[in-house]
Amino acid sequence: MNNSLDILSLPKHQDNLAHAYIVEGIDIKKRLINIQGLTRSLLCQTEQTIVGDFCGHCHSCNLLNADTHPDFMMVNADEGTIGVDDVRAISQFLSNMSHLSGNQVVVIEHAENMTENASNALLKTLEEPTNKCFIFLLCKTKSVLLPTILSRCQFIQINNKSKDELKLTYPELADYIIGFSNNSESELAKWVEEQKVEEFTEVYQLFIQWLKKQIPNFVISNKVLSNPLMSSFLLYLIEKRIRQLMLKSAKTGNSTSALTASKLLTKYNQTSNLIKGQNKALAMSQLLTSVEPLIR
Template structure:
């Protein structure tokens, strides 16, 4: 709510920046804020009610994603290529057809390739009148510092404490080490199912090492995959270090005592290195890096 009040105040004062970066952890609310702001900038009644009216022609077109003055880029877990960003930049150079403003929204902006990010920089450096660029981001570390510096950053604060607990349907998912990075799997049923599938395959891999291809595909295709993999090893270290009562319901309890802490720490080091590499790679190279990672983990856990 505070974010909306701040934005509407800037609009009233004519101070809304040309480019905004809406930043938060996955499912923290930045996507919803991006959709709301898009509607606000294009709504015919927004100046009088400070909200999208949801009734005018513009609001109807925004809902249908057919507004002539709106471009929405949402490649989800796929990379965002340079041609998409060049087209978005060209779009913002045009004159608005229906609304007063022109808007480009880029969801999962962290998925831009380096070439796409460089193309975006040109748009940021040459803003046009009544044009707005909204970047919705889940991981600021994957954005170029030059892009961040040219945007007005709006940080989305996710729910915490009792507010977060009320959103969690299955309280067994919460333990002493739960944190806001786990918001997706704590509050979203689809994420919970995806995590369960990855953990199931991980347990098979760590015991039999015969399902590497299946696990690679799951990890590479899920934006949370590497985080869930790293968290599993972290929890196993904690279980073996005396925190088993706090993690009694965690799946990694099945492997307690199978490997030494030294082996697990080596795996965590490999995971850290691979995660840093993946943030800079294309989707194809992501799969290759994860495949190499699993081979290295197997070598650590089954020494020759």
């Protein structure tokens, strides 16, 4: 059985794989599908040579299906952080002998959530890999990881579909929705399934009206405030507008307004998570008031 991995850049034979890989790609689902295929192929007891191949029915494949494989460890922290204790658990796990095929696999999902101390603790494990262990660090972009970690890992880049390919798959979606997803197909599929498209369109139209000064600030901020997804969508639209203006002003040589707007937006993004309750509305309204004359 072949899992048709995206990861075509990997060596064909297991013996040639490195011990540690950083798997980089914006689409979380794609990252996971790829890594599941790799894990299967590394742990399968029947197909042990070709990367990507697995039988799907041996004892090991069955244990993986049941999420009870003793040689597989998944560290997941999509919220919160991965701390030193988590990394200690990894080295503890790897110090055991493999129970089945001989290989051991550790997957760290959201590796960007590792604390600095945890990263430093992981270095030791990366420096002294046990013979048949494989560690995969999954993240959106490797630039968020410590250089010392980067220097000890190989990279796997999982490519997203291009904007044009996504437009073919989702002809009904506007460019600004595809752009907001960062070309993430799984994100788009989720939004379509959850029927968010209409809401995006509504916020987009409000944004255009707001830029034209046809509606006051509170109409648009009231629309998005109680909804984190729509709030970030509005911020994305503002950022996109600022970028357009910067491009334009690069030609005319006057980019002061766009730069000021960009600074205000960055400041807001840095502090808005800390703001709670009523003050959130106030902060958003302040941002809109200050940015509006700069990006019109």
